[in-house]
Amino acid sequence: MTRKLLLAAMLVGIGGCNFWYNEVPSPDLLMQKIPWFDHMIKSKAVHPYASAAVPRRTPAGAIPVGGGERDWHVGDLVLSAYVFDTLYANKLVRPATPPGPGARSGQDVFNIYCSPCHGYGGAGDGTVKEFITGIPSLLTDQARKRTDGYLYSMIRYGRGVMPLYGDRIYRRDERWAVVAYLRSLQANAPVTPVPGAK
Ligand code: HEC
Structure with missing residues (x-):
C-alpha cells in the first residue's frame, strides 16, 4: 500500500516536472518583454532556454568548482x-x-x-x-x-x-x-x- 502511494507520488512528481518544463512559457518570453534588458537572450546565436531539457545535464568529465568537496576556507580573518x-x-x-x-x-x-x-x-x-x-x-x-x-x-x-x-x-x-x-x-x-x- 505504502509502495503504491509512493509510486503514485513519484509519477505525479515526474509528470509535474514535464509540465513545468514543457508547458510553462519559456523565461525568454518574459525577458523579451522588458525592452531595456540588454540580455544575451536577444542574441541570434544563443538561445539558453530554447531547449526543454532544463536543467541541463552536467557534461561528462566536468568538475564542480568546489571539487565536489565541502567548501571551507583557511581564511584571512x-x-x-x-x-x-x-x-x-x-x-x-x-x-x-x-x-x-x-x-x-x-x-x-x-x-x-x-x-x-x-x-x-x-x-x-x-x-x-x-x-x-x-x-x-x-x-x-x-x-x-x-x-x-x-x-x-x-x-x-x-x-x-x-x-x-x-x-x-x-x-x-x-x-x-x-x-x-x-x-x-x-x-x-x-x-x-x-x-x-x-
Ligand atoms: C607567490 C608565492 C607563493 C607560492 C607560489 C606558494 N606559496 Fe605558500 N606561502 C606563501 C606566503 C607569502 C605564505 C605566508 C602566508 C601567510 O602567512 O599569510 C605561505 C604560506 C604557506 C604555508 C603555511 C606555512 C605555515 O607555517 O603556516 C604552507 C604550508 C605553504 N605556503 C605551502 C605552499 C605550497 C604547498 C605551495 C604550492 C602549491 C605554495 N605554498 C605556493 C607564498 C607562496
Whole structure:
C-alpha cells in the first residue's frame, strides 16, 4: 500500500516536472518583454532556454568548482581562520590510497607551483623571494606541526599573499601528493627556526 502511494507520488512528481518544463512559457518570453534588458537572450546565436531539457545535464568529465568537496576556507580573518581550520581543515585526513592514474607526482607539482616562492627544498628561498616579503620556510617547527589537512587546505585556498592553487592542482590526489612530498622534505631537512622566534 505504502509502495503504491509512493509510486503514485513519484509519477505525479515526474509528470509535474514535464509540465513545468514543457508547458510553462519559456523565461525568454518574459525577458523579451522588458525592452531595456540588454540580455544575451536577444542574441541570434544563443538561445539558453530554447531547449526543454532544463536543467541541463552536467557534461561528462566536468568538475564542480568546489571539487565536489565541502567548501571551507583557511581564511584571512583571525576568527574565520580559527573556525574553519578547526572545523574543517584540521579534520581532513590524508588518504592512505596512492594517487590515481595520470596524477602528477607530488615532487613535480611542488616544483612547478610551490618552488618559485618556497624553494625546491621548501626552505623559503625561491627565486621570487626578493620580490615578495614574508615567504615562510616550510621546514620550521611551526610548519611541521601543521596537520596534513591544514597543508592540504593551504594548497587549495592559499592565504594572504600566497595564492590559491586549488584550481591548478584541482585533483585531490595531487594535492595530497604535494602534502606527502612536503612531509618528506621536512623529514629530510633540519628544523629551521621561525624568524624572530626566541
Ligand atoms: C607567490 C608565492 C607563493 C607560492 C607560489 C606558494 N606559496 Fe605558500 N606561502 C606563501 C606566503 C607569502 C605564505 C605566508 C602566508 C601567510 O602567512 O599569510 C605561505 C604560506 C604557506 C604555508 C603555511 C606555512 C605555515 O607555517 O603556516 C604552507 C604550508 C605553504 N605556503 C605551502 C605552499 C605550497 C604547498 C605551495 C604550492 C602549491 C605554495 N605554498 C605556493 C607564498 C607562496
